[in-house]
Amino acid sequence: MSFSEKILLWYSGNKRSLPWRSTRDPYKIWLSEIMLQQTRVAQGLPYYLKFNEAFPAVEHLANASEEQVLKLWQGLGYYSRARNLHATAKMVVEAYGGHFPNTYKELLNLKGVGDYTASAIASICFDELQPVVDGNVYRVLARYFGVDTPINSTSGVKYFKQLAREVMNTENIRDYNQAIMEFGAIQCAPKNPKCSNCPLNESCVALQKNLVDLLPVKINKTKVKKRYFNYLVMLDTENQIKLQQRRGKGIWQNLWEFPLFETKTESNMSEIKHHLTSNFGLGSSTEISLHNEDQIVHKLSHQHLYTKFWIVKTDARFDDGIALRKLDEFPVPVLIADLIKTLKNSYF
DNA sequence: AATACGGGGCT
DNA sequence: AGCCCAGTATT
CATH class of the missing domain: 3.90.79.10 (Nucleoside Triphosphate Pyrophosphohydrolase)
Incomplete structure (x- = not known):
């Protein structure tokens, strides 16, 4: 079994049940992805539910005031996400007739949508073969393949994106992208990863070389x-x-x-x-x-x-x-x- | 290539 | 106290 097939198999038996997993509506996927940027699922989930109720479709969000949007966003942090969310909703309604762009390339034009989010929406909603590389994916790939290139260096970003592309599952990109992120969040966690019962433990380079706690490598400590x-x-x-x-x-x-x-x-x-x-x-x-x-x-x-x-x-x-x-x-x-x-x- | 940008949870 | 989280935009 290939790397990606093992990830998919693990996912089928271990995935959490989350509301955005049961839809391909680009609006819902986009909303969840923006909220989950640098944010744990547990923290973002209640906000996702609130926004869904207040703004069931992109038109509702576009018609709201920025003040309303910020109020609902209060406490989630990184408030530029909320401002960009609102601006993008308006743009989708006014410039795209209420329909989200359906390609990675076009999605990148939306405010607040970068490489990760464009890949996520394109793959989950439109089956485009784009690998997602978020914090979870960096960790899984760095450990499994034993890569010590800093994940936040320019060369590291490029290297991991390419590696992710090489090992992605092309039969089911929609589930695979969510699977490798879920695997990183649950199994290959930052602290105390569950290596003993890991389906990849026989071929994980970091585990074999005792480097699990040293990977991934990250530079630039933030000074407060x-x-x-x-x-x-x-x-x-x-x-x-x-x-x-x-x-x-x-x-x-x-x-x-x-x-x-x-x-x-x-x-x-x-x-x-x-x-x-x-x-x-x-x-x-x-x-x-x-x-x-x-x-x-x-x-x-x-x-x-x-x-x-x-x-x-x-x-x-x-x-x-x-x-x-x-x-x-x-x-x-x-x-x-x-x-x-x-x-x-x-x-x- | 660095830095700014929230808040919360875990160790 | 430090690290990390389904990252992006700006400098």
């Missing part, structure tokens, strides 16, 4: 930057709260947050007072208190956000203030959503 966030939870006389939308580049684009005062180091009361006075012109009756004595550390891939929430009770009346119960309608980062939750439980 520290940032100091001071969120100003500003209340007016009616307990309305100021909220603003993040614009431009950087994290959380188009999501909402409290007015932010970022500092180079941990801030203190007098610095906050000074900032408030010079930026908001607050009166002397304003009460300021620190909500969290210890800084909340919110961890992103490339930065740790050391955060203090300052409660600022003013004697003003905000024109653009938001009632506490209305805050839930806005798409916000998890850091803000958590604070809103504690506000609702403790303050009012």
Whole structure:
């Protein structure tokens, strides 16, 4: 039996039952693939179900507002995926008459669709012979064939794509692509892979050479930057709260947050007072208190956000203030959503 | 060729 | 604390 046949056989007996496995609707496959980029199935699944219910077809998604889409996406991370998802839905409806392109090459033109996702949609929906190479596939191939070329080097990306193409199953590309990913997720897992009962263990190079824990090789460790966030939870006389939308580049684009005062180091009361006075012109009756004595550390891939929430009770009346119960309608980062939750439980 | 981009789960 | 996850876009 060939490599790909063993993978397919393993898949037939071990695959999880997942909603996107029972359809070839490009809209559904596309939706699942975008959501699962750099995201575990367990984390993405509830979002897939929510989106299916809210937007049963691409037209529904295209007709939604970006705000609605971001709100449903809240908590899943990598929010450019949501913005691109929405833009692509509009493009599919307006430029393609509601029909997704049906080739790998054409699919690559869609925003948020790269090599992996185009291959996945083309193979799963249209039986095009394109191998998928995701994190799972890198791991399975690197171990089984004993390849130590870094998977994220330019030459590595090219090498593994070619290797994947050579060993793919051309009779059933649709199941095979899902099978090798599932195999990587369940059997050939990053930590504690189940080599003892693996159907490929007699011919796995990494296992024979005791290299399983060393493969795949990955370069470029991410260095984490520290940032100091001071969120100003500003209340007016009616307990309305100021909220603003993040614009431009950087994290959380188009999501909402409290007015932010970022500092180079941990801030203190007098610095906050000074900032408030010079930026908001607050009166002397304003009460300021620190909500969290210890800084909340919110961890992103490339930065740790050391955060203090300052409660600022003013004697003003905000024109653009938001009632506490209305805050839930806005798409916000998890850091803000958590604070809103504690506000609702403790303050009012 | 590097880096930015979330959040959560596992070791 | 570090690594990884059905990667892509930008610099």
